[in-house]
Amino acid sequence: MEFEKIRQLxxxxxxxxxxGEDLEASPNALLIDRKKIAEMCxxxxxxxxxxxxxxxxxxxxxxxxxxxxxxxxxxxxSIPRAHHLMLKVTLDRKKPIxxxxxHIWRTANWHEREAxxxxxxxxxxxxxxxxxxxxxxxxxxxxxxxxxxQEKYHGMNxxxxxxxxxxxxxxxxxxxxDSI
Amino acid sequence: xQIQYKYHPDNLAISEPVIKDPKSxxxxxxxxxxxxxxPSTHGVLRLEVVTDGEVVKEVIPHLGxxxxxxxxxxxxxxxNQVIPYVxxxxxxxxxxxxxxxxxxxxxxxxxxxxxxxxxxxxxVLVAELNRIASHFIALGTYGMDxxxxxxxxxTMRDREHIIRxxxxxxxxxxxxxxxxxxxxxxxxxxxxxxxxxxFINYVRPKILDLENLLIENKIFIDRTAKxxxxxxxxxxxxxxxxxxxxxxxxxxxxxxxxDYSVYPELDFEIPVGKGEMGEVGDCWDRAWVRVKECxxxxxxxxxxxxxxxxxxxxxxxxxxxxxxxxxxxxxxxDLYVRSExxxxxxxxxxxxxxxxxTAIRCKARSCSFSNLSVLPEISxxxxxGDLIAIVGSLDFVMGEVDR
Numbered sequence: 001m002e003f004e005k006i007r008q009l010x011x012x013x014x015x016x017x018x019x020g021e022d023l024e025a026s027p028n029a030l031l032i033d034r035k036k037i038a039e040m041c042x043x044x045x046x047x048x049x050x051x052x053x054x055x056x057x058x059x060x061x062x063x064x065x066x067x068x069x070x071x072x073x074x075x076x077x078s079i080p081r082a083h084h085l086m087l088k089v090t091l092d093r094k095k096p097i098x099x100x101x102x103h104i105w106r107t108a109n110w111h112e113r114e115a116x117x118x119x120x121x122x123x124x125x126x127x128x129x130x131x132x133x134x135x136x137x138x139x140x141x142x143x144x145x146x147x148x149x150q151e152k153y154h155g156m157n158x159x160x161x162x163x164x165x166x167x168x169x170x171x172x173x174x175x176x177x178d179s180i
Numbered sequence: 181x182q183i184q185y186k187y188h189p190d191n192l193a194i195s196e197p198v199i200k201d202p203k204s205x206x207x208x209x210x211x212x213x214x215x216x217x218x219p220s221t222h223g224v225l226r227l228e229v230v231t232d233g234e235v236v237k238e239v240i241p242h243l244g245x246x247x248x249x250x251x252x253x254x255x256x257x258x259x260n261q262v263i264p265y266v267x268x269x270x271x272x273x274x275x276x277x278x279x280x281x282x283x284x285x286x287x288x289x290x291x292x293x294x295x296x297x298x299x300x301x302x303x304v305l306v307a308e309l310n311r312i313a314s315h316f317i318a319l320g321t322y323g324m325d326x327x328x329x330x331x332x333x334x335t336m337r338d339r340e341h342i343i344r345x346x347x348x349x350x351x352x353x354x355x356x357x358x359x360x361x362x363x364x365x366x367x368x369x370x371x372x373x374x375x376x377x378x379f380i381n382y383v384r385p386k387i388l389d390l391e392n393l394l395i396e397n398k399i400f401i402d403r404t405a406k407x408x409x410x411x412x413x414x415x416x417x418x419x420x421x422x423x424x425x426x427x428x429x430x431x432x433x434x435x436x437x438x439d440y441s442v443y444p445e446l447d448f449e450i451p452v453g454k455g456e457m458g459e460v461g462d463c464w465d466r467a468w469v470r471v472k473e474c475x476x477x478x479x480x481x482x483x484x485x486x487x488x489x490x491x492x493x494x495x496x497x498x499x500x501x502x503x504x505x506x507x508x509x510x511x512x513x514d515l516y517v518r519s520e521x522x523x524x525x526x527x528x529x530x531x532x533x534x535x536x537x538t539a540i541r542c543k544a545r546s547c548s549f550s551n552l553s554v555l556p557e558i559s560x561x562x563x564x565g566d567l568i569a570i571v572g573s574l575d576f577v578m579g580e581v582d583r
Contacts, residue, residue, distance in 0.1 A: 155186025
């Protein structure tokens with residue numbers, strides 16, 4: 001099914017839920033309202049025409065404190081219909097809460113836990129939302145743009161202080177791409 | 181100055197607590213902790229297993245012991261410098277990782293159609309050789325998990341030939357940094373095609389030996405047939421891909437579905453599990469599909485060598501780095517790229533802002549991560565020994581699960 005047809009189908013069925021589209025993205029993306037995402041995913045999964053039976057990837061993105069938003073990106077694929085779709089949802093950075101889709105695709109269970117672990121996005125109705133890669137007592141969310149690592153972890157220094165290790169390797173500077 | 185880990189008996193309970201409450205156990209049930217240091221968990225995976233006698237009731241995987249912050253690194257170094265990190269994700273199949281990553285960046289830069297055919301054929305050649313090496317590890321260690329030591333020695337011996345070939349190509353045994361964005365590090369060394377042809381003729385009967393020794397072995401069949409059956413709908417719902425999905429009965433191979441690189445010009449079959457020894461999608465089917473894929477990869481390597489000796493022959497002025505961009509600065513976009521890795525669908529999600537030569541976000545959708553997530557579902561009700569057989573048949577590499 002073509003992207004244009006999917007967009008029409010969704011905007012007819014869910015009024016005001018499709019906020020826009022991104023044709024630069026590959027595969028082409030739809031911008032979705034935060035409150036409608038679980039309902040819409042359920043429709044995309046169960047509808048005969050779309051039948052997105054595979055959630056390839058779920059990504060959480062932090063846009064930084066200036067934009068003050070976070071995003072969750074869903075990459076869907078339909079094995080029998082052989083079409084792609086990308087869904088993008090924008091969240092408030094202060095209260096990043098979104099509905100879980102793990103009851104539709106079980107892939108989302110661990111991917112949502114990862115997004116929670118590294119970015120601190122809360123997934124409503126997730127049965128087991130706890131850290132997956134980092135230990136439970138780790139502080140902060142490392143993939144946020146303003147992340148500062150903690151000072152100590154179980155007695156170990158976490159921050160790498162170059163003054164403490166003067167004989168260590170010299171600091172590499174990223175060359176400005178233009179000067180190369 | 182405190183740099184040493186300060187031991188405290190409660191540290192484990194604080195950082196990776198046991199999820200199951202011991203008070204909630206019924207009579208006869210117990211919690212068994214397997215790993216993180218246990219040879220049959222293929223790396224540093226910790227399994228919290230609730231058993232009733234010897235029957236597995238529940239499995240809770242604890243990950244993260246090999247987390248090396250790949251995604252954070254990928255946000256802070258330029259695109260071309262990420263390739264060595266990409267190698268370290270699935271260290272058993274580094275060439276396939278590089279191939280997918282390079283394809284993604286080339287797609288963002290819009291140069292994916294300009295790559296010379298010779299470069300593409302060399303990429304597919306090394307990727308398929310690495311697929312064989314990865315499957316050899318999978319099969320050898322799988323045999324060892326359930327008590328057969330000889331196949332492990334045989335596969336390691338044959339894999340060594342592939343690794344020597346790669347060492348000759350790139351200078352490294354495991355982590356190659358060979359496929360670059362827009363090209364290759366070097367052309368193939370002079371005489372490589374001949375040696376590679378010799379290797380194919382050497383290894384084909386060895387795979388047959390392996391099949392006779394391991395796959396058709398009565399003990400192996402008894403241990404793996406009708407164990408850990410994964411139904412197709414469950415597999416798709418959990419995002420399971422690769423040989424495991426094909427063993428469940430679906431001929432889904434991204435090399436054919438997406439037709440990327442030069443795969444449309446190559447002739448190969450997609451082996452699908454038929455349940456010859458038990459049910460479709462059991463552990464035996466998964467091992468069988470891997471062996472059959474080794475043959476198909478050999479066929480692809482053979483065809484690539486014919487192309488590299490014939491129409492796309494080495495020329496004196498051929499420079500595999502000719503298209504490598506000096507400045508990698510894709511325009512602002514989101515892109516999801518995927519390819520068929522030995523273990524399944526390997527995907528990268530990129531977001532770029534068009535101003536920096538680093539990604540704003542780079543997420544790796546690793547196949548082992550999704551493949552492992554199905555473990556709690558398919559291991560219920562089997563014996564503890566069967567759990568080891570199921571874990572081995574899933575063939576995950578923890579470097580890729582934890583990234």
